[in-house]
Amino acid sequence: MIRPVCRMGNPILRMMSQKVSLEMIKSDDIAQLIVDMKDSMAHYGGIGIAAPQIGVSLQVCIIELEGLNRYGQEINLPFTVFINPTIQVISEDKKGYWEGCLSVPGLRGFVERPQHILVRYFDQNGAERELEAKGFLATVVQHELDHLFGKLYIDRLKDPALLTYQEEFEQFNLSNQVIE
Numbered sequence: 780m781i782r783p784v785c786r787m788g789n790p791i792l793r794m795m796s797q798k799v800s801l802e803m804i805k806s807d808d809i810a811q812l813i814v815d816m817k818d819s820m821a822h823y824g825g826i827g828i829a830a831p832q833i834g835v836s837l838q839v840c841i842i843e844l845e846g847l848n849r850y851g852q853e854i855n856l857p858f859t860v861f862i863n864p865t866i867q868v869i870s871e872d873k874k875g876y877w878e879g880c881l882s883v884p885g886l887r888g889f890v891e892r893p894q895h896i897l898v899r900y901f902d903q904n905g906a907e908r909e910l911e912a913k914g915f916l917a918t919v920v921q922h923e924l925d926h927l928f929g930k931l932y933i934d935r936l937k938d939p940a941l942l943t944y945q946e947e948f949e950q951f952n953l954s955n956q957v958i959e
């Protein structure tokens with residue numbers, strides 16, 4: 780079921796989400812939550828969504844990313860569910876991208892994040908998993924995990940001046956600007 784997305788200002792986006800217990804992972808409630816997240820992500824056109832964005836303060840997020848991103852990098856992560864994820868930064872080397880967020884509609888902001896990480900998490904069957912992510916995928920994973928810990932990308936802007944409306948982003952070709 781498609782659920783409305785909570786927008787910036789909704790306190791749930793600023794809360795630390797609860798971990799999901801192992802028994803609960805296999806419950807019908809979590810299975811339904813994952814279906815609702817997938818439906819909502821597809822409906823609103825996101826590449827990832829976190830449970831707090833549809834009003835559920837639990838440590839669950841999903842990402843589905845296939846094809847080329849607008850930076851010409853090929854990224855392939857089939858539909859993946861991350862439950863109780865933790866991040867280990869493998870390399871502190873950062874790169875920036877113009878991020879957007881379903882909870883901050885109509886805006887884009889330039890954020891730099893580490894580009895090589897290891898994520899440990901449970902999948903929807905309760906199995907322990909690891910994902911090594913590099914480049915743009917590393918950025919997407921960190922963006923989604925931030926939602927589980929009350930953070931939004933606008934907290935991490937490289938510079939407050941690098942926040943723009945989508946229309947101006949396109950009008951002034953900001954994606955082509957080199958930002959040092």
Ligand code: ZN
Binds near residue numbers: 879922923
């Ligand atoms: Zn987001």
